[in-house]
Amino acid sequence: MSTERLLGEPVAAGIREEVRERVETLGSRDVVPTLGTVLMSADPADRRFVELKHDACERVGIEARDVRLDPGEPASRLYGAVERLSADPDVDAVFVQVPLPGGVEVSEVRERIDPRKDVDCLAYEDLGRLVAGDPRFVPATTAAVVRLLDAYDVAVEGCDLVVVGRSPVIGRPLANRLLRKELPGDATVTVCHSRTADLGSVTRRADVLVTACGVPELVDASMLRPGVTVIDVSANRRPADTDRGYEVIGDVDFESARAVASAITPVPGGVGPVTLATLLGNVVLAAERRTDGGG
């Protein structure tokens, strides 16, 4: 069976083009959309994720503010940074890089981020709106999976769709979105997690499998139904003899899975680039709403 590779970059390029046009329109009204990022981690991978966001912003004409805190600083410094960016009239969007260090209460961050600037849906209000089916923003990773399904004409309506991972940032929003009566959606969704008994027996039911559990190569061909479409959201690091000392791999054993799947996203090069692009789209959306007076 020949397996289609669902490449992210062509989809991301299309989104960036849409974003550039909207940035230009805002520019004609002297508005420069601005994203504030907050990082409280010394992990090189987290730093890299933030740098990628800033580079992506620069490419499309979005201004970026960079707040970096040492993980040893008191949590109150992080809460204060989120409050200041939320209150700053020149900042349209706020993104807090997770995971956060121990001692930081995510609930405190959720309470402090302005829901109108909350482009990755951390605030309770935005999470609630998402579940209610009336989202202010669709979180970047969820939006990226939706755009990929759409771009490659993967129909999920009426399908058995299994999501591996139930985190509030990825698994849960994604499952909620694909459950909705809106295309691509109307799927019959099952969500798995670390306590799921016999994971393979559940994943083998999937017409479409989305993995976001952060466990390198957890899923192999034996856990897949022939012809399945596999969307691998994860970006796991494994020590390797490369310049960076590691390689990035997914939750799915790509070589094994491609013998069975009809279509699969590579890692890297699948969901990741689209997520960056959809985040830019959310920043522009926040700026458009603010300057239209819509909030």
Ligand code: NAP
């Ligand atoms: P997370 O908060 O650690 O959540 C992982 C989820 O996977 C949890 O629900 C966990 O279950 C479940 N899980 C862990 N081990 C499992 C197992 N053996 N079998 C089944 N389920 C298992 O991670 P996250 O923040 O959602 O991120 C997930 C992955 O996405 C990471 O690799 C991250 O790097 C990647 N990511 C990708 C993008 C992108 O754009 N491509 C963006 C952000 C993050 P429990 O709830 O029971 O603990």
